[in-house]
Amino acid sequence: MRSFLPVLCLLVACLATGRAQTPPLISVHDPVMIRQDSTYYVFATGRGLRLWSSPDRQHWKAEKPVFDTPPAWTLQANPATRPNDLWAPDISYHNGLYYLYYSSSVFGKNSSAIGLATNTTLHPADPNYHWADRGLVIQSVPGQDNWNAIDPNLFVDDEKQGWLTFGSFWSGIQLVRLNDSLTAPAANANLHTIASRPRTDSTGVRNAGNGAIEAPFLFKHNGYHYLFVSVDYCCRGVNSTYKIWVGRSKKITGPYLDQSGKQMKQGGGTPVLQGDANWQGVGHNAVYTVNNADYLIYHGYDAADKGKSKLLIRELRWDKTGWPVVP
Template identity: 55%
Template sequence: MCKLPVFRLLLAIICLFAVGSTRAQSDIRVHDPVAIRQGDTYYLFCTGRGISVWSSPDLENWTKQAAVFEHAPDWTQSIVPGFRNHIWAPDISYHDGQYYLYYSISAFGKNTSAIGVATNATLDPESPDFKWQDHGMVIQSIPNRDLWNAIDPNLAVDEEGAAWLSFGSFWGGLKLFKLADNRLQPAQPQEWHTIAKRERDPLEEDDRAGQAALEAPFIFQKNGYYYLFASYDYCCRGAESTYKVKVGRSKDIRGPYLDKDGNRMDQGGGSIVLEGNEQWPGLGHNSIYTFDGQDYFIFHAYDMQDNGRPKLKISTVGWDEDGWPVVDQRGLVTR
């Protein structure tokens, strides 16, 4: 049997995912995408080995960049022994001349987790100033101590300019705490709030996620409100995924966040923004941004026409007469 075609196939696969390769948005496999623009270039960060990075001039054509971390930060081994640098759910923001990249490390299915942060003066890898500086752990969750999970960070800024970090997955729901002025650790004295949660059986063991499937908070300021987007039900199961996005809003970043019917998200509320269909059975872990006056909803969805693989989706967002988000779903219709 000739092995040359197999070799060529493997080479093609390697090239497809190699640094410097360019792909259309519809072909990019991602989990948990977030984005930011520097100059004329958009940068996308997502779950992956060392944190995956893509760049684009137009939100359509994306070029693979080198990962943020070639090797797992040393501190991660004390949190998750044997951690292999597969870093989850980053969040990117800019403040006072620095880009702040929050990221998650975790043992799958446990709240043996932590959120770290790294900074960089530029996102352009060709710049002489390009260098990621890791600042280590911001916060940690420990089984049998904490009924929350320190993953899925998102930074938001209130009207007074104070920075807050929301985070959470399963367990006791989504949390919010105030950051210190340097944005590298919690403010002192600490200030914490629960912003969303679902019912959970109190008899379940504390070191397991249980059935309270809720994660990935993202807070977006618009129309005089803070909008809290969150992903409900199950990701990461390909064709069996049931992920969906819900929203609530508040005049105060600390909450309470109310849905369209006035139900509190910290008491099980939340109004549907997006949910799956036959082609895209699960979708979520969204971020939302304004670029040139247009709001964009960025998320991943599982594609039934490609064996349930997670794909990058970017949709425009409008707002109804009552100020609630309406996401363009034309990219989710059957092809």
């Protein structure tokens, strides 16, 4: 299981078939959460990476974005993107530092790159609060790479080895072993495709195609590595079709199999959660453990609020055969 401080959002949220209660749910896209001391933090996609804090996981305060100005490397590596438009953060704590991975990309293209920033504290009022940008971690190049360097998630294995999983459309979800500083792929590390969906177009590396899969998150439970992914389409408001699938493997590099035994890199995946009349599309999830209970954190598109993307939390349980289920 990746290393992080205990995290839980007890924000009163509806079940997938119900309506949200007060206080209102915050509007986020691609949320991740972590706690330092008694304060909870949510990071999300947005200009400079959006950030909220809360003392009680119900009443949220918008903090300044992580970056006031775009990291210089993003302007050099990906000049086609909007400056400081950063996506899909991933936050965790290791060896006295908070590691924040994030994406710089152009929507619908694999002109993309993943960067890293670190901090010794998450408290904005702390005099030591400062995000040190560590620069480019990995990059995909249009016309050259058949994968997309967005949606990063760091997983640290039982031997303290770091792995980065990422990917969206193209050839699907990738996994690469990182160096000891977690700042780049390890020397001679192989890129593993661990999940994908069939594409019916023939546009090759120049187009995302229609194999909609992205937003990987790795979680270890009872000896298995569980790979959560989001399939179908986000970002369309009430027309979104996002849903969450999962597969598992004893080995970090796979193969990841669904409940029927089909490999995820051959289009397999066991459904975990999908949208309904109230939440039109749900996805880009993380899984966190608090007091021996697991929780699914994700966003959904609120049909009662013009399809705005909102933070949602559901308890995640495990059936007798070890597969995750949402009650």
